Amino acid sequence: MSAVRVDVTLSDGATLAVTRWPGEGPAVVLLHAGVADRRSWTAVADELAGEGLDLVAYDRRGFGESPAHAEGSEATHLGDLVEVIDRLDVGRAVVVGNSMGGALALDLALTEPTRVAAVLLIGAAVSGMTDDDTPFDWTPDPATGPLMEALDEASGSGDVDAQVGLLAHLWLDGPTSDVGRVTGAPRELFARMNERILEVDAADDAGDAGLDAWTRLGAVEAPVLATWGALDIPADEPFYAETARRIGQGPGRVLPGVAHLPGLEQPALVADLVREVVHGRAV
Structure with a gap:
């Protein structure tokens, strides 16, 4: 259907x-x-x-x-x-x-x-x-920790493109994988969805x-x-x-x-x- x-x-x-x-x-x-x-x-x-x-x-x-x-x-x-x-x-x-x-x-x-x-x-x-x-305990691993720190910095500066890229590496590729592991339409959709989320900026x-x-x-x-x-x-x-x-x-x-x-x-x-x-x- x-x-x-x-x-x-x-x-x-x-x-x-x-x-x-x-x-x-x-x-x-x-x-x-x-x-x-x-x-x-x-x-x-x-x-x-x-x-x-x-x-x-x-x-x-x-x-x-x-x-x-x-x-x-x-x-x-x-x-x-x-x-x-x-x-x-x-x-x-x-x-x-x-x-x-x-x-x-x-x-x-x-x-x-x-x-x-x-x-x-x-x-x-x-x-x-x-x-x-x-x-x-929840402790960030060596791959995740730097990504989260960079994400905080990009958020503080309002750099949407950097935030979306870092979010994609963290959640779509996985922090222990190479950036860009997932490509094509899935990555493009992830970017569009998160640009909207960042635009709305709802409270956690x-x-x-x-x-x-x-x-x-x-x-x-x-x-x-x-x-x-x-x-x-x-x-x-x-x-x-x-x-x-x-x-x-x-x-x-x-x-x-x-x-x-x-x-x-x-x-x-x-x-x-x-x-x-x-x-x-x-x-």
């Missing part, structure tokens, strides 16, 4: 940009990373075309074509997600979350379990994640629901498959593994040859993961 634009106007009057690939089969909600927007799922949806799935991807507030939170707004990304599901009559869905989208998927699974059939995590953050209760905590999912992961009822890229930030990998351990549904899965945004560089790989979770073969 071809993509259809089905924007959703929320109860506070804000309108979120939504793309739907309608189908008669299971519903799948695709939640983008904090360095992406809904366009990061287009190639994955194209790989799944013709399989009857009802796919939904939308821009959270402050990303892509969705407006940022209005001044004084108390809206949360979690509340927005519930409204999108309800207004599109999605029903019980498989929820796929990359990075910050993964944190949102887990928030939904904990607070609205009847809406979630299963969860696929890809390099997922977790609300309330900390190293205070782990045997390991905008839309935060204030949940502590990190200490409640064992309470997630839906089947969960936790995955992460082998080329992702090394310091983050113990947290991905710890997330899988706390959920207790398997050791997690390392995806070879990809970094933090597998859907951009290997959409067929991510489409296969979606198929596994939808059809109950992975979890």
